[in-house]
Amino acid sequence: MNLVSIRIITAHIESLVEFYEHITGIKAVQYTPDFAELRTATATLAIGSTRTLQFFGGEDIAQPEANRSAIIEFLVDDVEKEFERLKNRLSSCLIQEPTTMPWGNKSLLFRDPDGNLVNFFTPVTKEATEKFSPEKK
The missing domain is CATH 3.10.180.10 (2,3-Dihydroxybiphenyl 1,2-Dioxygenase, domain 1)
Incomplete structure (x- = not known):
């Protein structure tokens, strides 16, 4: 499946x-x-x-x-670069600037116009990077 x-x-x-x-x-x-x-x-x-x-x-x-429970997540190459590109657009709906999470992803969290949570993330630790490597897919 x-x-x-x-x-x-x-x-x-x-x-x-x-x-x-x-x-x-x-x-x-x-x-x-x-x-x-x-x-x-x-x-x-x-x-x-x-x-x-x-x-x-x-x-x-x-x-x-x-929606108050789901997060729509996008794996991006460089979350800091995406934040710089989008920060003016996201200023009114930004929840969290790029922050490294305990599970090893740097995460940018914001809401779409309907209020849905959206997460752009980049793996930054060895374990997180390995999890999303092409060999693991």
């Missing part, structure tokens, strides 16, 4: 797609006005409008802007 996608449901698809395109540098594939995907080498971030909920059984299935 493989995890291939995480989907965010939003009432503001255009602004959320633009935000993720900007922070990742990845151009989204917009299949319909209500559904887009940003594909990375290992997984896809899907963004669906609230209108897509009708296909899953109704609007009570998911509530946009209500």
Whole structure:
């Protein structure tokens, strides 16, 4: 089994797609006005409008802007460089500047326009670097 996608449901698809395109540098594939995907080498971030909920059984299935438990994480080459590139854009939604975590990743934490937590991280210890090496995948 493989995890291939995480989907965010939003009432503001255009602004959320633009935000993720900007922070990742990845151009989204917009299949319909209500559904887009940003594909990375290992997984896809899907963004669906609230209108897509009708296909899953109704609007009570998911509530946009209500996430308080998940963190969307991106492995980046240099988290300090990403922070410098994005700090003006992230100034109003920054949670934590690059900080080395006890498990060996340097982490930049911020919120997207819907309030979802986003983590850009770079492994900095030997153990963390080995965990994400191409040989381990």
